[in-house]
Amino acid sequence: MMKKLAMKRRSTRTYKNNPVKISDIIEVIEVGTYAPSGANVQPWRFMIIDDKSVKMTIRQGAEKADQKFHREAPEWLRNWLKDHNITPEKRFLTEAPFLVVVMALKSMPYWLESTWISIAYMILTIEEKGLSSLTYTPSQTDFLNPLLDIPKDYNVVTILPIGFSNEKSESKPMRKNVAQFVFKNKFGEEFL
Amino acid sequence: MMKKLAMKRRSTRTYKNNPVKISDIIEVIEVGTYAPSGANVQPWRFMIIDDKSVKMTIRQGAEKADQKFHREAPEWLRNWLKDHNITPEKRFLTEAPFLVVVMALKSMPYWLESTWISIAYMILTIEEKGLSSLTYTPSQTDFLNPLLDIPKDYNVVTILPIGFSNEKSESKPMRKNVAQFVFKNKFGEEFL
Numbered sequence: 173m174m175k176k177l178a179m180k181r182r183s184t185r186t187y188k189n190n191p192v193k194i195s196d197i198i199e200v201i202e203v204g205t206y207a208p209s210g211a212n213v214q215p216w217r218f219m220i221i222d223d224k225s226v227k228m229t230i231r232q233g234a235e236k237a238d239q240k241f242h243r244e245a246p247e248w249l250r251n252w253l254k255d256h257n258i259t260p261e262k263r264f265l266t267e268a269p270f271l272v273v274v275m276a277l278k279s280m281p282y283w284l285e286s287t288w289i290s291i292a293y294m295i296l297t298i299e300e301k302g303l304s305s306l307t308y309t310p311s312q313t314d315f316l317n318p319l320l321d322i323p324k325d326y327n328v329v330t331i332l333p334i335g336f337s338n339e340k341s342e343s344k345p346m347r348k349n350v351a352q353f354v355f356k357n358k359f360g361e362e363f364l
Numbered sequence: 365m366m367k368k369l370a371m372k373r374r375s376t377r378t379y380k381n382n383p384v385k386i387s388d389i390i391e392v393i394e395v396g397t398y399a400p401s402g403a404n405v406q407p408w409r410f411m412i413i414d415d416k417s418v419k420m421t422i423r424q425g426a427e428k429a430d431q432k433f434h435r436e437a438p439e440w441l442r443n444w445l446k447d448h449n450i451t452p453e454k455r456f457l458t459e460a461p462f463l464v465v466v467m468a469l470k471s472m473p474y475w476l477e478s479t480w481i482s483i484a485y486m487i488l489t490i491e492e493k494g495l496s497s498l499t500y501t502p503s504q505t506d507f508l509n510p511l512l513d514i515p516k517d518y519n520v521v522t523i524l525p526i527g528f529s530n531e532k533s534e535s536k537p538m539r540k541n542v543a544q545f546v547f548k549n550k551f552g553e554e555f556l
Contacts, residue, residue, distance in 0.1 A: 206373075282501070
């Protein structure tokens, strides 16, 4: 079941404007809160955004930050972005019915690691509900703190747009075979 | 289903010595490789450790690193560790039939974030198989590179002991209610 869910999930950049139930969003976040965390501190916080003007302001800030990122990216990454039609334009930030801004209290031990476990739990739960998402982290997130009244001791870790996928073609998984990643007892000794 | 799996999983620090099938470990890793990653670079690598002397050497290095960590931890964390009987002794590193050392190529964009998504996929898959694990990251991991011949451009991200749980009492989930973590459109505006 985990394997099926994990293989089915796709990073989704275009969304239908079909409405999504906020109760589904809350259930997704609830599962995220069952992630383990360093010293069980549960350093995560979640902000549900459905206000259109807030979404637009987030999008404008993110696009500004990502223009710089695209300009300064190394060549291989610029090529990858181009091949995948990924530009600094972040339409999904206004298109998806909901954004969930995931933040964490950065003074806590393993705050970033714990919060990414929580995010992974969420993206699988989103998939299970027949919804789609993307783990989108603007290349710079500081602008979000004053914008959303987030105290300075919290970092925005990612933004999840959530909605029904409107991707034209179902892309393939595009993963290397597991054998290319696994060693036994020593680095470099492949054994599969 | 995701909710059930996520709620059931516990961080496990004592293991039975019942054998575990290596095919299960490989399936767990396979699901981990279906995680999304920055620019689909799949920066993760996994080392399966079943050699007893290698496990012991890892344990000795980790215990040495963690003694310093325990000594220097702030008081609230020292108290939490004490309340949970967590000492620098890391018996699970030799007790669990398998360790999976998770590494990542640290020059890649979002290498740490992507790898923690992969780890989250793995711990849920471990739970689904009726096995238990712990995301254990020694407070210092550099000693593992020469020990396991890991090139310098890879960082050890975590070590997962995997086996059948031998915890005496089933601990409760101990999570705050989701309402304490959720805001809407602005920080501080709880609405649940």
